[in-house]
Amino acid sequence: PLDREELGRATWSTLHTMAAYYPEKPSNAMKEHARSFITALSQLYPCKYCAVDFQKNIELCPPKVDSRVDLSLWLCEQHNIVSKKLQKKPFNCTMEVLDKRWKVGPAS
Ligand code: FAD
Numbered sequence: 576p577l578d579r580e581e582l583g584r585a586t587w588s589t590l591h592t593m594a595a596y597y598p599e600k601p602s603n604a605m606k607e608h609a610r611s612f613i614t615a616l617s618q619l620y621p622c623k624y625c626a627v628d629f630q631k632n633i634e635l636c637p638p639k640v641d642s643r644v645d646l647s648l649w650l651c652e653q654h655n656i657v658s659k660k661l662q663k664k665p666f667n668c669t670m671e672v673l674d675k676r677w678k679v680g681p682a683s
Contacts, residue, residue: 579622586620587654594647595678601640609640625657632656647673 577585593612598605617633620626632653639645651668658665666672674680 579625582622583625583657586616590616590650591647591654591673591677594643594650595674597640597643597646599643601642606640609646610638613638628657628660629653644670647677 597609601609613633617626617629620629636649636652639649647670648668651666651673655665655668
């Protein structure tokens with residue numbers, strides 16, 4: 576079984592990578608998928624108190640699903656909220672840094 580830290584790393588990796596490859600101009604259906612995925616995750620996340628906090632954070636600041644940039648920055652901020660609670664250093668939420676970490680760059 577995964578411990579809480581491994582589960583967190585695996586989940587954040589999935590979420591940030593998903594955001595990195597989310598459409599620049601998503602269809603309404605795609606926006607709804609993104610919203611539903613995040614809402615469902617906040618209900619199903621198998622660390623109960625993590626899930627409850629995530630639900631509260633989403634209520635305060637609902638998922639921004641209008642574009643790749645919006646979703647990537649929103650997730651970065653959400654991840655920083657959790658990191659702050661855990662007294663970890665904040666991540667620099669710019670698209671340049673996020674893409675370098677989570678998106679394969681163009682072939683050079
Ligand atoms: P992580 O925080 O898992 O980060 C993984 C990698 O992501 C980092 O190495 C870095 O390269 C990159 N990264 C870091 N910050 C950002 C950012 N802001 N944006 C983009 N990339 C970034 N743990 C608890 O103990 N209590 C909780 O309440 C809790 N709630 C959680 C809620 C959710 C929704 C999730 C997904 C996880 C939660 N966790 C919680 C787990 C916690 O966030 C970490 O994943 C875990 O502590 C492991 O931390 P880490 O330092 O290895 O790196």
